[in-house]
Amino acid sequence: MSATRTQVYLTDEQRRRIDELSESEGLSLAEIVRRALDHYLDASVPDAGQSLTATFGAIPDMVGPDRSEWDRD
DSSP, rough: OOOOOOOOOOOOHHHHHHHEEEHHTTOOOHHHHHHHHHHHHHSSSHHHHHHHHTTTTTTTTTOHHHHHGOOOO
């Protein structure tokens, strides 16, 4: 794995909780932060299929442009 060194500031509470997790899971602080960041980044990428399904038919009375306007220059 290629990695770069990055410095971040944590609150006392965040550091305490990460230290507890590190001890109980047997993982380094860096590994916990990497996993948390991966989880956050994966969750923040919208799924286009889910978005389309969730919004399909959301404006049932919408009238789109007439076909004659499609080829307008």
